[in-house]
């Protein structure tokens with residue numbers, strides 16, 4: 001297949017067309033936030049920017065969404081399905097650590113129950129990823145199988161070239177169809193625009209297999225007593241995380257005889273998360289809840305779905321009000337002897 | 345043809361004075377408008393501002409709060425504590441831009457059946473003029489059954 | 501700096517405190533909360549412009565499981581939270597070993613250096629850089645340039661808006677809320693064992709982040725802080741959605757002062773604003 005490139009201007013023209021075709025375009029703006037953009041000019045693609053404060057998961061897994069509505073009708077109850085969201089979603093400029101999260105959480109949403117709401121959005125979407133030219137002390141994609149050039153989760157992938165051009169790679173049939181549809185905007189790569197060099201390095205921080213083995217054997221380790229000691233349980237980390245996917249289901253009244261059942265974000269750092277109706281709470285302190293966070297990300301999800309439930313984006317650490325740094329915690333685990341129960 | 349707007353008023357009243365006053369209005373066969381739903385609480389001190397929010401969420405166009413006159417509280421100081429809270433709460437509503445003039449306060453004693461009728465009628469008239477509390481009703485948008493969905497499935 | 505370490509080391513050696521809640525610097529030079537349990541741990545304690553956290557938030561968590569005193573490192577703004585907790589009977593003065601630090605301003609963005617443009621809002625109107633009381637005092641007091649109090653300007657601007665404009669302003673802000681409750685978790689004054697949002701019979705506040713749920717949460721949170729907020733600005737710092745939460749709580753503090761002459765966290769013995777009343781409180785709005 002021939003190599004293609006596209007100019008930033010033409011990319012914007014595509015966005016313009018997409019918007020005219022009632023597509024929802026999710027892109028990064030000048031404030032470096034993911035947003036449903038209203039005009040192509042809002043879009044700012046900058047491979048060198050830090051990952052956005054929040055991930056774009058809310059466009060696939062909204063912070064709150066109705067499952068059904070109900071209304072009392074004499075002695076019956078009428079149920080109403082929510083209007084299915086059929087519009088096409090195009091995400092533009094997803095970093096590898098953002099895009100990779102979708103196939104990861106897709107596994108849990110398609111495990112014993114197929115989550116139609118999530119699936120229909122994902123099926124109707126096109127993810128345009130972009131290589132990343134950023135790295136800071138919180139990033140660690142390369143330690144868990146990712147990389148700044150990783151195309152996992154993307155349908156089309158962009159690599160920045162000189163003079164505001166991008167090299168285009170299509171990864172999936174969806175991506176291929178997209179390029180075909182808008183082919184007039186793409187150009188043949190004649191090698192005129194040199195690739196922009198990545199100026200930062202991602203150092204190696206830990207050995208994932210070692211961390212996994214430690215986690216397999218040290219549920220009761222003393223390490224956990226201090227790892228999450230300063231955690232406030234605010235769950236900011238889970239809510240900004242591209243891979244956290246926990247939710248709660250609740251019923252909500254509207255007046256006296258109607259209402260809806262909704263699915264809302266939830267997180268294991270809340271004390272209520274595991275509280276039983278009896279009042280008993282198996283994870284009764286923050287240290288245990290923090291252990292759950294780390295273990296779910298780096299052990300349980302791997303055991304169950306063969307994926308690390310983390311893409312190494314570092315958002316959770318950048319935003320943590322007490323600067324609890326997930327990378328430093330994992331690095332510390334990495335430095336512990338394999339079965340360090342003995343050092344208690 | 346527009347239907348005449350009939351406001352819904354939630355009235356939180358204390359057990360010892362205003363509720364008894366409203367009762368007196370009834371036993372004295374005083375006429376009053378029927379738009380207010382009375383909610384009896386032990387004391388105005390029991391009225392958490394979240395009750396007011398809840399009333400607005402559930403469609404109240406106005407809220408009336410009424411209890412014993414200062415000094416008459418059955419629990420000595422419940423209404424004094426409540427008064428402080430209302431001052432703060434009204435200021436908060438104002439700063440956020442919620443129309444705090446839809447919130448009415450009064451002291452009505454057990455013997456003031458007539459005063460109760462005047463107050464309730466006054467509030468109902470005032471809110472009728474203001475019209476429905478659209479500002480707040482708009483906030484229910486995500487919880488309402490979407491207009492586009494017409495047919496539901498009936499279950500027992 | 502060494503002074504702080506020395507004080508804490510001595511306090512731990514002489515058992516004046518069972519442990520000390522303070523700050524340490526991690527390997528990436530981030531200053532974060534840390535608990536020193538042994539005299540050796542005290543070596544790690546530090547203080548700087550980057551010591552933003554209000555450590556008083558930990559007091560409610562740790563107060564139940566210790567015998568002996570809790571040591572805590574506080575700036576003058578943080579001390580207000582300690583005072584308020586004592587005033588609200590959450591903790592006893594005698595159970596604390598307070599290590600005050602002279603503060604010369606803390607940063608807004610922890611990733612950047614401290615300067616005039618990177619100063620926390622609260623520092624822009626801070627009255628006392630030295631904590632008014634303590635068991636030990638560390639750090640030199642340094643002058644720093646206090647930038648304009650732009651929050652007060654914004655507040656005045658909101659005051660001048662019409663009610664509709666104000667509601668529009670706040671709706672746009674509350675819309676962003678994702679109901680993570682980080683604002684509650686970092687707040688030293690939010691110590692309820694069961695928060696009102698967790699009460700589900702009835703569900704007083706919707707747990708969904710819909711317009712209605714976000715609105716009632718934010719308004720009730722602000723109300724629960726009315727005249728109780730001590731102005732540490734931790735809620736706003738923690739909010740991942742950047743909602744200007746302290747505009748509300750600061751405004752309510754101003755109302756508490758103008759209506760009742762009350763400022764929370766400034767006296768160990770004065771009854772709290774809501775815990776008391778005056779027969780002469782105004783009632784021109786009551787019929």
Ligand code: SF4
Pocket residue numbers: 230231232233234235236237238269316319320321322323324
């Ligand atoms: S953001 Fe930090 S303090 Fe909050 S729950 Fe996560 S780790 Fe704990």
Ligand code: SF4
Pocket residue numbers: 237240241242243244297309310311312313314315316317326
């Ligand atoms: S756990 Fe933290 S680093 Fe990992 S994907 Fe989530 S936000 Fe990113």
Ligand code: SF4
Pocket residue numbers: 238243244245246266267268269292293294296297
């Ligand atoms: S880390 Fe916690 S919030 Fe995130 S997916 Fe796992 S259990 Fe859920």
Ligand code: SF4
Pocket residue numbers: 683686687688689690725728729730731732733734735736746749
């Ligand atoms: S409401 Fe905010 S500013 Fe006030 S005490 Fe709590 S965290 Fe601090």
Ligand code: SF4
Pocket residue numbers: 676677678679680681682683684735738739740741742743745
């Ligand atoms: S921290 Fe911000 S987003 Fe989270 S609940 Fe509070 S106001 Fe909402």
